[in-house]
Amino acid sequence: MKRIALVEDNPDNRLLMEAILDGFDLDQYESGPAALAGMALKRPDLVLLDISLPGMDGIEVLARMHADAALKDIPAIALTAHAMAGDRERFLAAGFSSYVTKPIVDEGLLFKAIEACIGG
Amino acid sequence: MQSGLLFGERVVAVLRKPVSPQLLREHAERILLSDKPVTPLKEIPLETPSNDVLDMKAIERLRNLGGPTLVKNLGESVLTHLPELFDKIDHGIASGDLRAVGDGAHSMRSSAGIVGAMTLVDCAARVEKLSQENNMPETAKAVVELHALYMKVERALHALLKDESA
Numbered sequence: 001m002k003r004i005a006l007v008e009d010n011p012d013n014r015l016l017m018e019a020i021l022d023g024f025d026l027d028q029y030e031s032g033p034a035a036l037a038g039m040a041l042k043r044p045d046l047v048l049l050d051i052s053l054p055g056m057d058g059i060e061v062l063a064r065m066h067a068d069a070a071l072k073d074i075p076a077i078a079l080t081a082h083a084m085a086g087d088r089e090r091f092l093a094a095g096f097s098s099y100v101t102k103p104i105v106d107e108g109l110l111f112k113a114i115e116a117c118i119g120g
Numbered sequence: 121m122q123s124g125l126l127f128g129e130r131v132v133a134v135l136r137k138p139v140s141p142q143l144l145r146e147h148a149e150r151i152l153l154s155d156k157p158v159t160p161l162k163e164i165p166l167e168t169p170s171n172d173v174l175d176m177k178a179i180e181r182l183r184n185l186g187g188p189t190l191v192k193n194l195g196e197s198v199l200t201h202l203p204e205l206f207d208k209i210d211h212g213i214a215s216g217d218l219r220a221v222g223d224g225a226h227s228m229r230s231s232a233g234i235v236g237a238m239t240l241v242d243c244a245a246r247v248e249k250l251s252q253e254n255n256m257p258e259t260a261k262a263v264v265e266l267h268a269l270y271m272k273v274e275r276a277l278h279a280l281l282k283d284e285s286a
Contacts, residue, residue: 011201019185052223081230103231
């Protein structure tokens with residue numbers, strides 16, 4: 001079973017994602033520092049990373065992953081409630097493989113993004 | 121339960137009960153010591169049918185995903201989380217911390233969307249945008265409206281959870 005790390009501070013979103021990602025081993029983290037520490041111990045196949053995390057935001061978390069030899073190859077999908085013009089380009093330029101807008105209203109889009117990163 | 125703070129005959133702030141004396145003082149100082157006139161609030165309709173408050177397609181989607189248990193768990197989670205976000209937003213308004221207001225509204229937008237509370241999503245998005253524009257008078261006004269909308273969402277969610285358990 002593929003392992004996914006979910007980095008999300010909103011408890012309602014975590015609960016929803018837990019239900020959607022039922023078929024994966026899911027590790028949940030509420031903050032960037034907790035995720036970086038946790039992923040070093042349990043390396044995921046993919047990380048779903050909220051952009052608007054308090055303190056260290058998702059873009060900074062990804063930058064730190066890229067600076068860490070053990071974590072730099074893990075594909076990352078941005079989760080964001082932002083849906084502003086230019087966001088897609090900004091997230092891809094930061095190194096995200098894809099991005100999905102919240103709240104997730106179409107699980108199919110999320111699964112397509114996951115499949116593109118780690119296969120079915 | 122919520123309580124309105126009146127200035128003249130207009131509601132200018134909404135506080136959750138039990139009212140925090142500190143928050144009440146902060147709001148009163150903001151309003152009474154400001155050299156700007158208090159922005160009048162537009163009339164907010166008090167009653168809206170539940171299906172206008174919650175998009176039942178969103179609820180049905182949750183039911184299909186995880187059955188009544190997921191609807192119940194998410195409903196309870198949102199009912200616990202949103203008051204915490206209001207505390208953050210209200211303190212932000214009272215202390216002039218618009219960044220805290222924007223962060224709280226941003227998170228509220230996401231949580232409200234999960235249960236299909238789209239009017240709350242739209243209003244939270246407006247609060248977030250106004251706070252980013254550093255517009256305190258309009259942000260404060262929109263936050264009062266956000267509270268009023270939440271009261272309807274809260275009632276609708278409680279009704280939904282009661283039906284879901286039946």
